[in-house]
Amino acid sequence: MNCKVTIDPNRPEEILIYAHRQTPLVTAIQRLAEEDEFALMGTNDRETVPLRPSDIFCFISEQDKVYALTATEKFQLRYRLYQLEERLSEQFIKINQSCIANIHAIERFDTSISGALLVRFRNGYRDFVSRRCLKNVKERLGL
Helix, strand or coil: CCCCCCCCCCCCCCCCCCCCCCCHHHHHHHHHHHHHHCCEEEECCCCEEEECHHHCCEEEEECCEEEEECCCCEEEECCCHHHHHHHCCCCEEEEECCEEEEHHHEEEEEECCCCCEEEEECCCCEEEECHHHHHHHHHHHCC
């Protein structure tokens, strides 16, 4: 595959891909472009910082506010969960009405006697998969 980069500050940025078929490389380039374009600004009690979606373990909704959980911190966002769900890559999956999970940040799944599925993230956060989302989660993750 040939690669051509033209640096021109007078033109708008765009990425054009000519490919014979959808390949993992093309998919990776698309995700990188979408992730770079979708800049998130998170606020905690001290500062406002840019967040990369790949650094976020999950997005949660609590008391009418949306937060992004990273490895060590919790940042408030100005987006609603449905807006995030529309714009995030396939790296994220909705696990219940108040949580969108980063698939790569999931440590493990625990099942209970009642059949509920508990998601444990690498940062220690835990949340349940709702019955409404269970089928989609199982299909996406091959469970």
